[in-house]
Amino acid sequence: MSETPQTRLLIIGPPGAGKGTQAARIVERYSVPWISTGDIFRANIKAATPLGQRVSQIIEAGKLVPDELTNEIVADRLKRDDVEHGFLLDGYPRTVEQVHALDSVLQVDARALDEVVLLEVDTDEVVARLLGRAEVEGRVDDTEEVIRHRQEVYAEQTEPLIDLYSTRGLLVSVDGLGEVDAVTERIFAALDAKLQK
Numbered sequence: 001m002s003e004t005p006q007t008r009l010l011i012i013g014p015p016g017a018g019k020g021t022q023a024a025r026i027v028e029r030y031s032v033p034w035i036s037t038g039d040i041f042r043a044n045i046k047a048a049t050p051l052g053q054r055v056s057q058i059i060e061a062g063k064l065v066p067d068e069l070t071n072e073i074v075a076d077r078l079k080r081d082d083v084e085h086g087f088l089l090d091g092y093p094r095t096v097e098q099v100h101a102l103d104s105v106l107q108v109d110a111r112a113l114d115e116v117v118l119l120e121v122d123t124d125e126v127v128a129r130l131l132g133r134a135e136v137e138g139r140v141d142d143t144e145e146v147i148r149h150r151q152e153v154y155a156e157q158t159e160p161l162i163d164l165y166s167t168r169g170l171l172v173s174v175d176g177l178g179e180v181d182a183v184t185e186r187i188f189a190a191l192d193a194k195l196q197k
């Protein structure tokens with residue numbers, strides 16, 4: 001068994017909260033690989049793989065890819081050697097069923113998550129920001145309907161995870177509003193305090 005400490009993290013928050021930006025900084029600071037299911041799906045869509053073809057319409061509609069498929073992809077990813085000292089999961093788990101699937105994958109190696117960072121933002125503000133961005137960038141895929149639907153899916157399927165991880169004593173809530181750097185500082189301060197326990 002390696003003596004090096006492990007840092008197994010998850011970042012959670014509504015679509016548009018700035019998870020990706022903060023995730024990039026977290027993985028750099030804690031030297032862990034970044035596992036984003038959204039990125040995995042997008043890369044497959046771009047490369048037109050069978051997986052990409054299967055999920056592209058689901059993603060365009062702002063719906064969730066079926067749990068079974070998503071769970072399998074993450075389970076495979078967590079078998080790679082680079083997760084030996086930890087990882088940051090971004091965008092997974094997103095449903096209670098995915099939490100259970102992740103629990104069983106981690107149990108195999110007697111591992112568990114260390115901390116779950118929740119980026120707290122006001123949903124109305126996020127929707128307004130996303131709509132503004134879609135307009136400026138002319139993103140046809142980010143219609144108001146899809147943007148709102150993603151928020152609904154988050155509220156229904158993903159928000160229950162907040163209580164679940166809070167009950168396990170893993171939740172680190174961080175105010176996600178304000179300057180990007182200020183949010184990063186808050187995350188680092190909260191995580192450092194918890195991880196050094």
Ligand code: AMP
Nearest residue numbers: 037038058059063064065070091092094
């Ligand atoms: P993201 O970049 O995390 O917002 O993910 C983009 C899209 O990929 C989501 O809107 C979903 O359609 C799909 N997706 C990403 N992660 C998951 C997941 N854990 N479960 C189901 N679908 C997912």
